Amino acid sequence: MLEVRDLDVYYGAIHALKGVSVRAESGEIVTLIGANGAGKTTLLRTISGLVPSRAGRITFEGRDITKMPAHEIVGLGISQAPEGRMVFANLTAEVNLELGAYLRRDRAGILEDRERVYTLFPRLKERRRQSAGTLSGGEQQLLPIGRALLWRPRLVLLDEPSLGLAPLLVREIFRTIHQINRGGVTVLLVEQNAHMALSIASRGYVLETGHVRLEDRASALLENPEVKSAYLGG
Amino acid sequence: MKQLAGLALILGVLGILNFVLPQALNPYFMRVLMLCGISVVLAVSLNLINGFTGQFSIGHAGFMAVGAYGSAMFSLHVGAGWVRTLESAGAPEAAAQGLALLVALMVGSVLAAIAGYLVGLPSLRLRGDYLAIVTLGFGEIIRVIITNVDAVGAARGLPGIPGWANFFWVGLAVVAVVVVSRRLANSTHGRALFAIRDDEIAAEALGVDTTRYKVLAFVISSFFAGLAGGLFAHYNAYLHPNSFTFLKSIEVIAMVVLGGLGSISGSILAAILLTVLPEALRSAQELRMVIYSLMLIVLMITRPGGLLGNREISLDFLRRRRSAGRA
Numbered sequence: 001m002l003e004v005r006d007l008d009v010y011y012g013a014i015h016a017l018k019g020v021s022v023r024a025e026s027g028e029i030v031t032l033i034g035a036n037g038a039g040k041t042t043l044l045r046t047i048s049g050l051v052p053s054r055a056g057r058i059t060f061e062g063r064d065i066t067k068m069p070a071h072e073i074v075g076l077g078i079s080q081a082p083e084g085r086m087v088f089a090n091l092t093a094e095v096n097l098e099l100g101a102y103l104r105r106d107r108a109g110i111l112e113d114r115e116r117v118y119t120l121f122p123r124l125k126e127r128r129r130q131s132a133g134t135l136s137g138g139e140q141q142l143l144p145i146g147r148a149l150l151w152r153p154r155l156v157l158l159d160e161p162s163l164g165l166a167p168l169l170v171r172e173i174f175r176t177i178h179q180i181n182r183g184g185v186t187v188l189l190v191e192q193n194a195h196m197a198l199s200i201a202s203r204g205y206v207l208e209t210g211h212v213r214l215e216d217r218a219s220a221l222l223e224n225p226e227v228k229s230a231y232l233g234g
Numbered sequence: 235m236k237q238l239a240g241l242a243l244i245l246g247v248l249g250i251l252n253f254v255l256p257q258a259l260n261p262y263f264m265r266v267l268m269l270c271g272i273s274v275v276l277a278v279s280l281n282l283i284n285g286f287t288g289q290f291s292i293g294h295a296g297f298m299a300v301g302a303y304g305s306a307m308f309s310l311h312v313g314a315g316w317v318r319t320l321e322s323a324g325a326p327e328a329a330a331q332g333l334a335l336l337v338a339l340m341v342g343s344v345l346a347a348i349a350g351y352l353v354g355l356p357s358l359r360l361r362g363d364y365l366a367i368v369t370l371g372f373g374e375i376i377r378v379i380i381t382n383v384d385a386v387g388a389a390r391g392l393p394g395i396p397g398w399a400n401f402f403w404v405g406l407a408v409v410a411v412v413v414v415s416r417r418l419a420n421s422t423h424g425r426a427l428f429a430i431r432d433d434e435i436a437a438e439a440l441g442v443d444t445t446r447y448k449v450l451a452f453v454i455s456s457f458f459a460g461l462a463g464g465l466f467a468h469y470n471a472y473l474h475p476n477s478f479t480f481l482k483s484i485e486v487i488a489m490v491v492l493g494g495l496g497s498i499s500g501s502i503l504a505a506i507l508l509t510v511l512p513e514a515l516r517s518a519q520e521l522r523m524v525i526y527s528l529m530l531i532v533l534m535i536t537r538p539g540g541l542l543g544n545r546e547i548s549l550d551f552l553r554r555r556r557s558a559g560r561a
Contacts, residue, residue: 048439074441082439088432090496090544091425099429102422103441147440 001026001186002047002078002155007056009039009046016042018210019056024155029177029187031197031218033231034207040190041083043207044157047188048080049073060155075103079153081144083160083190089133093124096132096143100150110150117146120176138169145176155186162193174200194231198222206231244409252402264401268469270509271404272462277489277505278411278498279458284487285496285544286415286424287451288431290362293353293369294459295482296376297346301460302478303386305342306395306467313338314396335398339407339464346460347453349376354452361434373483381475391474392467399468407465411458415498418454427451431496492533494540499547504540 002024009017017039024030032040045051047058049070058066065073074080079100088096097117101110118125121142127135132143141161148156158177162170170193178200181187191197198204198218206214206227214221221227256264276294283291313334320330353372360368381389418424426447429437438444467473489508493500511529515522533541 050435050438069443070438071441071443074439079441080439082436086433086436086439088429088436090432091428095425095428099425099437099440099442102426102429144436151441 001061002188003057003059004043004047005057005059007043007046007058008054009042009051010054011042016210017046017053020207020210020212022205022212024186024188026154026186027181027184028203029181029189029201031189031191031201031204032207033191033194033197033204033227034213035231036192037209038207039210040207041159044080044159044188044190045082047073048078048157050080071103074151077151077154078157079148079151079155080157081148081159081161083163085137085140085144087132087135087140087143090131092129093132093135093139093143094128097124097128097146097150100147103151109152113150113152117149120149120179121146138165141165142173145173149180149185153185155188156180157188157190159190160192161189162191162196170196194227195222245406248402248405248409251405252400255401266510266513268399268401268404270506271401271408272466272469273486273489273505273509274502275404275407275411275458275462275465276486277493277501278408278415279455279462280486281490281493281496281498281501282415282418282427282455282458283451284490285494285501286419286427286431287448289448289451290366291369291452291455292366292480292483292487293371293373293376294455294486295478295480296369296373297349297456297459298463298466298482299373299376299380299475299478300349300456301339301342301346301463302467302473303342303380303392303463304345304460305338305464306392306473307386308341309334309338309396309398309468310392310394317396331396331398332403334396335403335468338398338468339403339461342464342467343457343460346463347457350452350454350456350459351449353456354449370480370483373478373480377475377478377480380478387473389475391472393472395467395471395473397468397471399465404465404469407458407461411461412498412502414454414458419498423447423450428496488530492530492540494542494544496544497540497542497546500540500542500545503542503547 004020004022007017007020020043032043034040042051046053049068053066057064060076060078065076088099097114098110104110123139124142124146127139132140145158145161161173165173174196177187177189189197189201198221201218204216204218204221205212214224214227259267276298280291280294283289317330317334321327353369356368380386386392426437426442429442430444430447434444485508489504490501492508493504512522512526515525518525
């Protein structure tokens with residue numbers, strides 16, 4: 001479904017991704033783990049067209065999207081929940097969600113999907129009339145995920161959805177991701193919480209300073225001694 | 235049908251006021267009222283860029299100048315001839331002048347919108363301070379051009395513009411810019427603009443063509459700035475480059491910020507306030523501008539989010555305030 005081959009990305013003189021190749025098959029959850037600065041977020045942003053690549057090729061369902069502008073990539077069925085609390089602070093939670101369906105014109109379908117998101121995240125329903133900037137940190141983090149789902153994507157890119165959340169909420173988020181995936185959405189998940197991510201993913205990649213260091217089935221990575229000592233705390 | 239009735243009602247009310255007001259008010263108050271209207275058009279239109287879309291333009295006087303000089307040149311060289319022909323053919327004076335003015339205003343506004351498009355384009359790659367400098371540069375270029383091109387009067391100014399603009403036309407322009415802004419704010423397009431303001435990257439990630447919308451905001455905004463310029467030209471009957479300096483742009487920004495970025499009613503309120511205030515302070519003589527500046531400072535300290543923040547005054551809003559007060 002998604003194939004990234006030999007991707008090179010620079011920020012000015014900094015070589016952020018050095019020949020990265022990653023793929024995701026339809027219906028999978030694929031996770032990218034790695035330390036800060038490994039290039040995980042850069043990879044997601046390059047796929048969604050927010051960051052330009054210098055070399056390499058990205059294809060989605062057989063189509064070359066390497067040079068496509070971000071808003072057209074969304075149109076193909078890829079949506080992204082950017083890292084942290086990228087919310088529209090002055091707009092209400094509900095408008096934030098509905099902006100996820102910005103490219104859709106089927107009002108009825110949008111409302112239906114909005115209700116689905118509210119079922120997944122009842123907290124957002126309670127807060128729907130509040131402006132997003134006044135939500136708690138955790139609630140703000142749910143918004144980009146909900147927003148990404150309102151587009152009814154075929155592939156969703158999630159960037160550190162559990163960052164800085166309470167353990168209980170983390171578990172809830174991962175359960176939700178699992179649920180989303182069972183609904184037929186392919187998930188590319190960037191996480192620092194390697195244990196949680198690998199336990200719901202089918203395959204995983206370990207990124208290290210712009211390289212793919214390891215690539216394996218998630219269950220195998222969980223048992224890998226190198227991964228264990230570096231990312232799973234022993 | 236309902237919209238047509240609304241339009242007819244507005245035209246009727248403006249027509250009556252246009253007849254009554256000049257008799258009820260002395261010419262000085264009438265002039266202040268007209269300038270208020272023109273300021274409202276300027277402020278509400280700049281609010282589309284600075285308030286809705288979160289871009290920072292400080293070249294609004296430039297767009298206004300394009301509209302003012304464009305429409306004035308049209309009237310001087312073409313429109314005045316039309317009016318003579320129409321009147322000699324027996325058309326009523328108001329109709330002939332109104333028609334000529336309408337065409338002149340459209341010419342000025344479209345020219346300003348084209349300028350807005352051209353300035354909007356480089357703004358795609360620029361943000362914040364950098365964009366501000368580009369718009370500042372644009373405003374200055376326009377000012378230098380009109381100060382030096384002889385065909386538009388250069389530094390002597392452009393006299394003899396037919397004074398066709400009356401309360402009716404200024405009122406109509408105010409209604410137009412407010413209706414367009416409100417409709418935009420409540421549409422998908424408006425939401426796209428707000429999304430760009432709050433977080434451009436996230437907006438892009440949702441499929442908002444941020445490029446297109448930023449240019450769109452510039453085009454609509456400069457169209458109305460041009461309209462305000464055209465009205466000013468045809469009300470004042472004389473144009474001078476000094477009316478379109480950098481200070482004029484700052485004045486409009488002050489209106490938008492004071493009213494509350496993003497709030498249409500805030501821009502209206504502040505535009506009226508900042509037009510009336512310097513007049514009301516005339517009795518303070520040389521202290522006038524000192525008091526004016528002090529009042530601005532005090533207002534911004536006491537209401538840092540602007541008079542209305544990003545709220546709007548509407549019937550709905552007032553109703554909610556009342557019921558909240560009772561509860």
